Amino acid sequence: MIPLLLRVLGHEYAGPVRRTLALMTTTAVVEGLLYALVVPVLRALFGREPADAWPWLIAFGAAVAGYAALRYRSDLSGFRVGTTLLRGMYHRLGDQLARLPLGWYGTERVGQVSVLASRGLLQAMSVIAHLLGPLVSAAVTPLTIVVVLLAVDRRLGFAALLAVPVVVVIQVRTGRALVATDEERHARDQEAAGRVVEYLQAQPVLRAGGRTGECFGMLDDALRDVHRAARRSMRSTLPGVVGLALTVQAVFTALLVLGTYLALGGAIGAAELLAALVLAARCADPLLSLSELGGALRSTRAELARLDAVLRAEPLPEPREPIRPDRHDLTFDAVTFRHGDRTVLDDVSLSVRQGERLAVVGPSGAGKSTLLQLIARFYDVDAGAVRLGDVDVRAISTEVLMAQTAIVFQDVYLFDGTIEENVRLGRPDADDAEVRAAATAARLDEVIERLPGGWSAQVGEGGALLSGGERQRVSIARALLKNAPVVLLDEVTSALDPVNEAAVQEGIERLRAGRTVVMVAHRLRTVRRADRIVFLDGGRIVEHGSHDELLARDGRYARFWGLAAPILDM
CATH class of the missing domain: 3.40.50.300 (P-loop containing nucleotide triphosphate hydrolases)
Structure with a gap:
């Protein structure tokens, strides 16, 4: 989605987006590395001198404060860039629409542009402020925690690493399965919106002709189609949500069983096992949020694709060396x-x-x-x-x-x-x-x-x-x-x-x-x-x-x- 977003934004806005993306990625990595300090804290607490945990706790507190400052800066950058982009894209879309020939404006396109210029553009540009940060965190933080797990114990780390391709496959297949239903739902939404507007605007004619019941039936059919499309979309989403939840739960259970086996055999200590379980539990929340983020991503990508299609439509060419007429015949x-x-x-x-x-x-x-x-x-x-x-x-x-x-x-x-x-x-x-x-x-x-x-x-x-x-x-x-x-x-x-x-x-x-x-x-x-x-x-x-x-x-x-x-x- 990032290449599509950068193409839609254009060269003048690509730089700020890349910088914001880099800052969000750094924040997510720092968040993952932050949990590495849990390991020495637990080792000290389970060791002979629990008081030795104080320096590590102080370091952990300082790291949390540093992470909070970095997260604040990252979120603020996202909001500022998102606001700037929204304002700029409204101008860019308006300029493009003003250059397009009137033949481009068919009956269907007027409705599409109306939705795009209001809800669509707002949703597409809000990805920077509201969606990009959680998405980067959900992807990068668990990967960083897996690297920390590898440092704690390679066997536990490799066991956690096995979940990565499974999660990727589930997300990809769920996304592909939902493409058709998302398009159908969008089409049904547009049809229903058109029927609502038609029904309201045509009230004088319908009442004069005594045809209100018939037209309301058409509107009712359109709304039922929206309901059916929404149900199909939910049914298509369900396997991905359940599959992801089961995968996360299965990996956590596998780590618990493997860690217990290693601890009982003396291969790792109780502190390391507890640290590994804490890290694994911390991976669960961002991974489970991928389901919700995936739906928002697909919707946003669809809006970006529609915005991209409008911005790439060929306007009437402007002359390279314009001539000013001196007569008016x-x-x-x-x-x-x-x-x-x-x-x-x-x-x-x-x-x-x-x-x-x-x-x-x-x-x-x-x-x-x-x-x-x-x-x-x-x-x-x-x-x-x-x-x-x-x-x-x-x-x-x-x-x-x-x-x-x-x-x-x-x-x-x-x-x-x-x-x-x-x-x-x-x-x-x-x-x-x-x-x-x-x-x-x-x-x-x-x-x-x-x-x-x-x-x-x-x-x-x-x-x-x-x-x-x-x-x-x-x-x-x-x-x-x-x-x-x-x-x-x-x-x-x-x-x-x-x-x-x-x-x-x-x-x-x-x-x-x-x-x-x-x-x-x-x-x-x-x-x-x-x-x-x-x-x-x-x-x-x-x-x-x-x-x-x-x-x-x-x-x-x-x-x-x-x-x-x-x-x-x-």
């Missing part, structure tokens, strides 16, 4: 993009002049949102190139590209904080006047005035305490504050009521001014003011031109408009 040059086996965009060529407002329309699944995502380089194209100015977006650093673009999505996510904090995400160094001006332009000031707390009002996780229209106004204010030269709008008014739609549309008009704009819309009334319209279908551009030109052609756009016209007149 956009070009799609024979772009092809595939998602799995499906071709989303097929040989698309398109140009958007600087300051032009382009609207992209078409049926669902035509590739409209993908067009925006390729501009922001959420994905890399499979063929062709997307250019900002005359620079391929792959040659622009992520930081510069994000600074050049402001994106407003249909589904707005707000972080759990105040309204002001969420607006300031657009430009954290903006002064108060700029933040207020952006809010006014987005008509967010109307929302702030009626909320208790005003600018300090909490929005809740994901913006749950605000309505959809209010969240969209925050998003537009954020984009206005960012003041980027390229604006990408993705269906921003498709699910709003008339009042919020009017407010959001006004904010969008201000956001468009003087910028290169690419907007995706289902509501065709929002595209009338676009300089040019592109009709996308099946991943290809089938028509392009102004609103009036496309209506005059009486093609796909005109038919779309004809279907939408009765709705627009309502």
Whole structure:
């Protein structure tokens, strides 16, 4: 597990971990050697002059004090390194997740990363503070005591040494037997967690449809699967626990019998026999703890493996010598993009002049949102190139590209904080006047005035305490504050009521001014003011031109408009 841990941590953290591991190993060896002083103490007590034991007792007390200081330093080092690693790994994981393409985030992966970023990472990094010390002690201290036993009496030492391969075999076989059950239990836990979240989130729909009993049955089945997986895991663990306990007990009994035989034959003294039994008894506790530690190790190793898989996932490559564009026009040059086996965009060529407002329309699944995502380089194209100015977006650093673009999505996510904090995400160094001006332009000031707390009002996780229209106004204010030269709008008014739609549309008009704009819309009334319209279908551009030109052609756009016209007149 140590090589996996060091690989996950990276080179910058490997040094402190190795030093902590060396300190823990030294502490465990000192603990084992400490018991060597029991031998002269017992010899003196059983000898002619029991008072001769005092110097050895004093030495033993001093050694215990030294060991206590070393153990304190070792444990403290483990806690400090563990805390540092946890903080550092959160940053490293966050940076990695920010670099991964959106295509990496499947439905299952979002749940996995959610668990990994909370419980998983905490468990993986706590190995340094809570698990590594006891593990080293359980392995190294008994081995050191066996060496001491060899020094006391080679026959007793070799008898104790025979237990080492038996313990190793038991631990290895138990670990292999539990790999499959541990994976199954983890999968069942994830399934049950997903069912719980699904059941809670779907309450309005389930109650409206009268299907609560059916869905609860699905949740109940998932929880029963967790119970069955836990029972199988416990049954798989039992042979290893019992086997280890019997091995330790058998070795201790063998040492007792052998020592008694040697003592009765005069081969060793009573003091040596008692010392050997004390040492053997001291080996028992750490050896028996290996069963508990083994389960924790397997669980931690599994979390480390999952963390390693995320950290080793290939992010979008950054250019070695990034180029900064000096213009803000956009070009799609024979772009092809595939998602799995499906071709989303097929040989698309398109140009958007600087300051032009382009609207992209078409049926669902035509590739409209993908067009925006390729501009922001959420994905890399499979063929062709997307250019900002005359620079391929792959040659622009992520930081510069994000600074050049402001994106407003249909589904707005707000972080759990105040309204002001969420607006300031657009430009954290903006002064108060700029933040207020952006809010006014987005008509967010109307929302702030009626909320208790005003600018300090909490929005809740994901913006749950605000309505959809209010969240969209925050998003537009954020984009206005960012003041980027390229604006990408993705269906921003498709699910709003008339009042919020009017407010959001006004904010969008201000956001468009003087910028290169690419907007995706289902509501065709929002595209009338676009300089040019592109009709996308099946991943290809089938028509392009102004609103009036496309209506005059009486093609796909005109038919779309004809279907939408009765709705627009309502």
